[in-house]
Amino acid sequence: MKRNILIVGGGFAGLWTALGAARVVDKQGDAASDVEITLVSPRAALQVRPRLHEARPEQMAVPFQPLLDAVGVKFIEGSVERIHPNDHSVDIALAAGGARSASYDRLVLTSGSRLFRPPLPGLAEHAFAVDQIDEAVKLREHLESLASKPDTAARNTFVVVGGGFTGLEVATELPERLHAIFGDAMRPRIVVVERADVIGPDLGPGPRPQILEALEKLGIETCVGGGVVSFDAKGVVTGTGERIDASTVIWTGGMVASALTGQVAPEVDRQGRMAVTGDLRVVGAKDIFGAGDVVRALTDDEGHYSLMSCQHAQFMGRFAGHNVAADLLGLPTREYRQTFYATCLDLGAWGAVYTEGWDRDVKLTHAEGKARKILINTQWIYPPAPDRVQALAVGDPDIQYA
């Protein structure tokens, strides 16, 4: 009889969970020869979500079947529709059509997050997004189609709703993207509309001077303290009562955890995230672990909790993978700890701002910040090559960035 570990979701958390679990199974040799690890996800590619504001979003899918093959992890292409914690099984809608179920001894939920869309009038019909590859491709196609439209103020106006991390990256990338499409003579009007009274409210005061400097340099307007209250085919109305006519409106209003969390956790937080114990077991759900955007986990002894971010998803994945395999094999589990925290915000042609610590002390700006962002976005967040030894080493929970 096989003992099964099932990982639900092939994002940053799920892939790094697979590496963490495969590493423990590999180290245990014969004692773990009956352990089978399986990952279920709608397709065999990692969506590099942090790069979906860039010009070529269709290139942001990294196939991972060769990596799973290298470390001996099986793959099911499909979506888990239902988790049955009492009989340790899941129902899967297969990508190729049809359905099947799969049983598990231990499950790791890593089904991530989606863009939060509140029921604002016209939002669903009239706003673009960059949350998933297909949405970002739709935006790219729309931007390219504008070049053949009459040269009006509305055509040349771009509203980015949400002045947080994603909204700022989208807005500051737009001037370059638009110049590539329309030529340098194009003078777009780009407006970031933020509901809070300040730009980048969750980023805190640390990097705000650099953000404001970049917005000014790039000629990007801001409208704070009202948000957008309605969307229509011709633009938006803001909470401050302003009407902005725009052919392009991009919604970036936050993220919410996968709805699967509600099937296993008795309680979730405001973002739909599950509470977990120190070793990343879902509180109130026997034999289920969690990692990434679906959980809110304590990262250090100072009371800081994980955020919906790649750095937390990858690190938690290593620990969840290690722990789920250790637990199944009767070995001690490890407490998840990730004391180093950094952010790197892309600010288009201005550069990027890189901060360290939870107070977000600015360490690098302009071109130096950009060099760090490129390193993060083209190397650090990518999965390892499909080489068994290298890939298993990446699953080690003792790896730290700094």
Ligand SMILES: Cc1cc2nc3c(=O)[nH]c(=O)nc-3n(C[C@H](O)[C@H](O)[C@H](O)COP(=O)(O)OP(=O)(O)OC[C@H]3O[C@@H](n4cnc5c(N)ncnc54)[C@H](O)[C@@H]3O)c2cc1C
């Ligand atoms: C535009 C944008 C920019 C961002 N920029 C940054 C950044 O600069 N830095 C940073 O650290 N973070 C950034 N983030 C956040 C980061 O992308 C997420 O925190 C990260 O992707 C979380 O990883 P995850 O594996 O938990 O979830 P996800 O990446 O969401 O992966 C979840 C996986 O689960 C799969 N899945 C979902 N439902 C099911 C199901 N029912 N059954 C099976 N599989 C399922 C999904 O298809 C996906 O493969 C950004 C996000 C966005 C959208």
